[in-house]
Each structure stands twice: as structure tokens, then as C-alpha cells.
Amino acid sequence: MNIPRFYRAAIAISALFIGLAQSAQADIVTLAGDTTGGPTFDRPLVNFSNYSPNGTGAVYESIAFTVEDEGEYSITMHGLGFDTFLLLYETAFDPVAPLINGVVANDDLVSLRTSGFAADLVAGEQYFVVVTGFSSDQFGAYSLTISGDGVISAVPEPSTWLMLAFGVTAFACAQRRKSGD
Incomplete structure (x- = not known):
């Protein structure tokens, strides 16, 4: 030997x-993915008060991340050919109970294919960005960008x-x- x-x-x-x-040692992290064939959940409304009648069985992908510095961070997503919907959860995301731990959500930031928001994030806290479509027939390739003043660590x-x-x-x-x- x-x-x-x-x-x-x-x-x-x-x-x-x-x-x-x-x-990542940077204040801008861009991730690409594809929700095609992914798991499904019943998407909540933008204010997390109830389930959306349009979001039943929506395909999604969840990305966990933390930030090193407290402050405002921008999270945006662009979908390739589908109507996007973006959600942010703090501490945990459970697709069986998506009304819990919701922070902010957005549909149609600039166009049907772009969703995003700014959120005040706490250093060291675990966050989950959920990338999905407006309805169950809206899915595909996407690009997600998280930016802010502190180091952003995406969790595989x-x-x-x-x-x-x-x-x-x-x-x-x-x-x-x-x-x-």
C-alpha cells in the first residue's frame, strides 16, 4: 500500500x-436552477394569510442561505418563459405548512417573469428563498440573485x-x- x-x-x-x-466571500450571489419536475406545494398568498387558489400544486425549489452582516438585502428572480413567484422564509421552510415562518413574498416585480423584494435580514439567521411559479403550470429555468452589504452563504x-x-x-x-x- x-x-x-x-x-x-x-x-x-x-x-x-x-x-x-x-x-461566497461576496455581497452578490447569483444562482441558476430549474423547477421543472421538482416537488410541489400549495403556494400561499403574498401576505401568507391563506393559500392561493391559483397556487395549488405549484412546483418549487428551496434555497437556504445565511448572511454575515445585518441589514437590507435584495432578492430577485427572473424566470425563463414562466410567471414567477418568490417567497422568503426565516428559520425554516416546510412545504406542508407554507403559511408558517413567511417573511415576504412577491409576484411580478417588473414583469410576469420577474419577482423580487428587499428585506431586512439578521446576521447568522437561516433563511430560505422559495422559487416557484404563479400556478401549477408555471415552471422552468430561473436565475436568482441575492445581494447586500454582508457576506452571503448559500447552503447546498x-x-x-x-x-x-x-x-x-x-x-x-x-x-x-x-x-x-
């Missing part, structure tokens, strides 16, 4: 994990961590097999 080779691989994998856990989805763990395991197995020859 070639130990130095194994340690080099372990160091490279550790550096990869550390890199993923680091903050659990599926991203699972894919990374699978890749690291496959890499370690390949290295072990290679060094065993």
Missing part, C-alpha cells in the same frame, strides 16, 4: 470539502452533498484499488 498517495488523495478531498463549506441542497459523498467514495475506492496493484 502506497501511503503517501493515499494521504495526497485524502488531502485533496479534504480541501474540496473545505472549499464547499466556505462562504442535501442532494449536492450526497453526490459529493458518492464521488469522494468512488475516488477513494479507485485510489485504493490502484495502490493495491
